[in-house]
Amino acid sequence: MSTTYSHAPGFVAGDRPKIVTSRFEFADSFTLERYLATNGYKGLRAALSRPANEIHDDVKSATVLGRGGAGFPAGTKWGLTPQQVWPKYLVVNGDESEPGTYKDRLLMERDPHQLIEGCLIACYAAGLSQCFLYIRGEMALAQERVAAALNEAYAAGYVGKNILGSNFSVDIILHWGAGAYVVGEETALIESLEGNRGMPRLKPPFFPAVNGLYGQPTIVNNVETLANLPWLLCNGVAAYTAVGTKTSPGTRMVAVSGHVKRPGVFEIINGTTTFRDLIFGEEFCGGIRDDKQLKAFVPGGGSAPWFTADQLDLPFEASQVGPAGSMLGSGAVIVMDETTDIPAAALTLTHFYAHESCGKCTPCREGGTWLERILRRIVDGDGTDADLQQLLEVGAMICPGDFPHAANAQLGLTAVPFPYKMTTICFVGPSAFAPVHSALTLFRSEFESRVTKRVTIPVTAVSTAKTVTSVGAH
Amino acid sequence: MSRLTDKNLVIAKEIIARYPRQKSALIPLLHLAQEQSGYISREAMVHLGELVGVTSAEVYGTATFYEMFRFEPIGKYLVNICGTMSCALMGAHELMHHAEKRLGVKAGGTTQDGMFTLAHAECQAACTEAPCLQVNYRYRLRVSTADLDNLIDDLEAGKLSEEIPAHGVLAKVRQHIAPDRGVGAVSPELVDQAPAWLNGKAAL
Ligand SMILES: Cc1cc2nc3c(=O)[nH]c(=O)nc-3n(C[C@H](O)[C@H](O)[C@H](O)COP(=O)(O)O)c2cc1C
Ligand code: SF4
Ligand code: FES
Helix, strand or coil: EEEEEECCCEEEEEECCCCCCCCCCCCCHHHHHHHHHCCCCCCHHHHHEEEEHHHHHHHHCCCCCCCCCCCCCHHHHHHHCCCCCCCCCCEEECCCCCCCCHHHHHHHHHHHHHHHHHHHHHHHCCCCEEEEEEECCCCHHHHHHHHHHHHHHHCCCECCCCCCCCCEEEEEEEEEECCHHHHHCCHHHHHHHCCCCCCCCCCCCCCCCCCCCCCCCCCEEEHHHHCCHHHHHHHHHHHHCCCCCCCCCCCEHHHHHHHHEEEEEEEEECCEEEHHHHHHHHCCCCEEEHHHHEEEEEECCCCCHHHHHHHHHCCCCCCHHHHCCCCCCEEEEEEEEEEEEEEHHHHHHHHHHHHHHHCCCHHHHHHHHHHHHHHHCCCCCCEEEEHHHHHHHHHHHHCCCCEECCCECCCCCCCEECCCCCCCCHHHHHHHHHHHHHHHHHHHHHHHCCCCCCEEEECCCCHHHHHHHEEECC | CCCCHHHHHHHHHHEEEEEEEHHHHHHHHHHHHHHCCCCCHHHHHHHHHHHHCHHHHHHHHHHCCCCCCCCCCCCCEEEEEEEHHHHHHHHHHHHHHHHHHHHCCCCCEEECCCEEEEEEEEECCCCHHHHCCCCCCEEECEEEEEHHHHHHHHHCCCCCCCCCCCCCCCCCCCCCCCCCCCCCCCHHHCCCCCCCCCCCCCCC
């Protein structure tokens, strides 16, 4: 059974555990009234009734994995800040802009109080003195909903000074961006929050947990990660880890877009749900549109190397998807059917990353642009044989060595595991290459049939230099 | 007239006070300036620089990094059509061609009457509802060419002015922290010990 709601376009509910989407069925899920009527702020109360270090321990033992892309456990991250340096900050990453990804937007629009409660629990448990909630600039409705929820929560005593009458006091400051994908990277997010251009910082020394906002220890967590905490605190660690697997407990939000019968955002069980379930399962996408064949899919957001039908039985489990040559990333699957023009599809992603380069590293700034231009001329029918090699050479300047890719029985390929080596500060540069590399590795013939074979006109006795030229065959 | 109005100055000061460092308020203030005039003028940048204590060159340096900021007037309605992969797979390019024909401008251009600016956009976090677009950052999902025509008609007829304010206005609800409820900005220089609730005891 699956259900959709006109007030939450894109979201598809099912008969599965609902950890972060339990209120999506209500049209007024974003109001304090509805929130309080559905266990709202009970997790906070439960947390404040115990010492902070115990709450931190709960989050550690529940292995709440980061949902922003890297999948690092939140409890462990909170423990990485230096012991005696104060104040520490929480920066909430609501900059969601990875191609194919959306769940944080829904969580902010549909259940802003859940996010606020999650922020409070994190601040309490990890001793964070001020929270900045950074929402992507283009998300006007999410900004409105979170602002309204914060105003309500402040007035009702859930945020601010002496929360619930206790000695726990923390402000949550709504902050918003202005359109730059790279700002989603945590150190760029901090730069942006300091009022600067959102360019990533070099790690080391700028590991946010040690040296983050204003040089202070700073925890950066994704919206969905924090949205898990109220349920965890209400229901306990055992209930949380009872869902999913030991290494990937709980649920995760996944958006499946592209050529499927019913695209949507689903809260799936972590660790066990497979790509086949998601793409073909009746309770999920119900198969490829018009019953066509699956050609390829992007398993973890635009940055991820592509999979084909050979990888459909992999579950949402990082320890299996990594060795298979890709990553789960931000919970976004983009499906391409047999009619897809592969070079053109890859171009949309390479264009994206080239366009979003902040320009700080040469291999990304120059390499991304080169990749895009070469790919574009291939797509436009002006490419040459040599361009295919050149794409790989430019890519190797961004990511030297073997680039991860999936196994493919038909092509006789064995998998090259994730991750890759890189010459850039952040993943934007490599991400411009990932779609090119996947497309070329898995669908080389589509490129070969696209490029023109250059013909050299023979030089004759009367020729001048000008007539010694190459022409395209078209 | 491009400096912040007195009313917006009050809002600006409230925003600035929330941050441990004034410059942190810059992006929200740039949005405020853009809300006031539909774009960000030179004088506005000078004013913001004064407010947060940096040069106008620094303000400009930050502002130009971010795609949403405009430095000259644009259409009342900014129509951003997503062209990233999920939308492209579902016909975004065709939608853009149709929009270009319908509005008589190329992507990036503004109609003569100043009503519409058409632009290519990147993934808008609505990928399952492709192809999608935003008008002044308000979504339209699964947009067919006919839907686009209707949308333009409605915007021209002023039917959507309630829902979609003129370019520059982003969220219509602002955060406001009552002085007696807020903790106030926590500056690194003011704090050198652990927060009160880390005393090994339950807070409640
Ligand atoms: C280029 C780039 C873009 C990113 N964009 C986002 C984003 O939009 N949202 C997000 O939560 N994390 C994003 N991340 C990951 C963050 O750097 C960071 O790992 C994450 O916010 C940490 O939160 P988590 O541990 O709760 O997952 C991005 C990383 C890179 C390299
Ligand atoms: S990889 Fe690209 S986006 Fe990332 S820091 Fe370097 S230049 Fe900027
Ligand atoms: S690709 Fe268009 S909204 Fe994501």
